[in-house]
Structure formats: structure tokens, C-alpha cells
Amino acid sequence: MAVQSERVEAHSLQGFQNEYASRNLWSGLLFGIGLMAFVDEVVFHQLLQWHHFYDLSTPRVGIFADGLLNSFAWFAAIGGLFMFADLRRRSAVWMKRWVAAVFIGLGGFQLFDGIIDHKVLRTHQIRYGVELLPYDLAWNIFGAALLVSGIALLMQSKKSAAREG
């Protein structure tokens, strides 16, 4: 461990931030996207069974977009975690920034799913046989709240870094 911290000290704080800031951001973002896709699958498809695997009104383009998005999210969840492990072994984790990026990823996926998948491409709806509006509102407001808190956290992490630097 001694050698690692020495290596980090060799960089100026500024240089360190520039080098690893974007990697912390990407790692968190990818992990957040993947985590929300996973939660969506486990909670809404499997546990509640509100979402349908396929509904008869799904257009072809919806199937294509959904397949692409889900396989990307699978990869993102795992790739993001391995990037995090890489940052850790370089003692380059910037926790606040990483968590902020995770929130942005979570909220971004939730909003994308709620607006593009559910409403524009109409791959499937949140729940069937109910008045959809309250569900859609709750879904998208929750997504927006995650996204906004992620952005706020990111701004704050920049500010506190500037103060320390």
C-alpha cells in the first residue's frame, strides 16, 4: 500500500484530478445505468410482474431498441464495476464524484426508459389494466429526481475539490 500512496502523491492534486476525474465519472455513469436496468428487470419484470416480456402492441422497432439497450446495460453494470476496481487499485477513487455519476446514470436510465421506451417506442407499459398516468408520472418524476440530485452532487464535488485544491 505504501508504494501506491507514494505514486499518487507524485502527481499534483490538479493533475490527479484531471487524469482520473473523467474515469470516475464514466465508471459511475455506466454502473448507474446498468444498476437501474437490473432493478427494472428484477423488480418490475420478475417480482411485481407488472412489465410484460412482450406485449402484442410492441412494434418491431421497440423490440430492437429494447434488446440493444438491455444488452448495453448488462455490459455497463459489469464494465463500470471493473473500472471502479481499476480506480481503487490506483488509489484514484473520487467517491463523491463517482456516487454523483451513479445517480446520474440511475436517473438517466429511468427517464430514458420512462419516456423513450414506454411512451415513444411503446415497447411495454409500466402496468396493465390500470390508469397509466399516475404510474408514468411517478416513474418519470422519480427518474428526474435521481438525475437532478446526481447533477447537484456533481457540482458540489467540483466545488469542494476546487476549495481543497
Add this chain to the structure above:
Amino acid sequence: MAGHGHGEPVFGGFEAAAFVVLAALFVLYPLAALMTGEKYKKWPLHRYAFWGAGLAAIAAALLGPLAELAHSNFTAHMAGHLLLGMLAPLLLLYAKPVTLLLRTLSVPKARGLSRLLKSRPLQGISHPVTAAFLNIGGLYALYLTGLFEAMHQSGWLYAFIHLHVLLAGYLFTMSIIYVDVAPHRYGFILRSAVLILALAAHKILAKLIYATPPASVGKKDGEAGALLMYYGGDAIDLALIIILCYQWYRSAAPRLSPQPDLLK
């Protein structure tokens, strides 16, 4: 093979041939590993296990009760497809058969083999993009055209398609993760992109089958088979993603600083 519902002798012929080949591979691999173990480093035990498990997955898909059921039951067919095209290739790859073959052959013959592996045509088909097309494209042709029905009419077609699923699955797996000898290497970004697209194409195909299963397959059976294809494919692709990311993680290790565990 009187118990078969399809009544064509050529299916039985394929099963017999598959059995002989699998049995030969089952015996030759450990024999080669033990023999070369005297001359070179001892062949690790877990690779024997991978080889045995990979052959068992093939055997389950081609011979025995599952294969029998797969003629009439689409879900069983799909289970066989996952075993033959996805699980068996992954297991066999970790047994490193090409490395073993290179150890076993005489030096001139091994040189010939490695020249063959490096040749243009093999470079072409083992490129991740080509391998993905051969693998996933073959599946689209099988399930979205009349090929699936034709396969159950002709023994030769049945043999060809099953062989293709296995070989294309192996080719794809070895083009994405580098475990055995891999003369032509491509970057992580390209392989990640191909893996994501191939995984997406697999999911999309599963949903298309769910919506419109092959003509001879009933609705319920088609839906169950499609779900198995979707989630079973997810499970094995998850393994592929983890392995690929782990290989990136190892190769991206900072080189100049000693690793913490070396200092302990």
C-alpha cells in the same frame, strides 16, 4: 434407434457418429495431456474437468433424452441450443484444446498447424464481426425462415445445423475472450461492442420467436422456449462479459508500480 418418432435412419446415423466422435475426444484429450505432461509442464487438472463438462454438454444436446424430446418440444430444443451453442463452447475453450494439440504434435506438424491458424482465411472467419455473423446470423436463418421445419425432415440438414451451432458458437466465444491460442488479437473496445451487439441480437431474436414461433411450434411451447433462450442466453453472456472485463482489468494493471499483494 427404433424409439425415434421421426423414423428416418439418418438421424440414428448422426447420433451414432456423434457418439463415436465424442467418445474419441473424451479419451484422446486426457491421453495427450498425460503423455505431453512428461515432456512439458504438467497439464492442470481443472482443464480435464472443463473438457469433460464441455463434452457432456454436447452429449446432452445431441444424444439421450433431451435430444429425443427436442424433436417434438421446442423448449427442450432451446435448452439443447443453449448447451450446444453457448455453454459447451465456453467450457471447451477453457480446456485449451489448441494449446494441447500444439504440445502433442511433432515440431514440424505443430509449425504447420500454427501456420494454418495464422492463415488469411482463418483470420477472416475468426474476426469477432465475422464470427458473430456466423453465430447469430445462423440462428436468425434457423428460426425465422422455414429452416427449422426442414431440419426435422432431413437428417443431413439436422446434422449440418447442429454442427454449425456448435462450431459457430465456439468460434464466436474464442473471438471474444482470449483463453486458448489466439493468433489474431483485437482490442477490448471492438470485442466489447461486438459482444453487446451479438447479445442484443440474441435477445431480439428471442422476442421475435416469442411473438411468432416457427410454424410447427405451438404458442405456449414457443413462448416458453423463447423465454428460456432470452434468460438462459443472459446467464451465459453474463459469464462472457465478466470474463472479458476481467481480462481488461488484468491487462490494464498499472505496470510501473508493484501490486500491493507482491509487497506483503
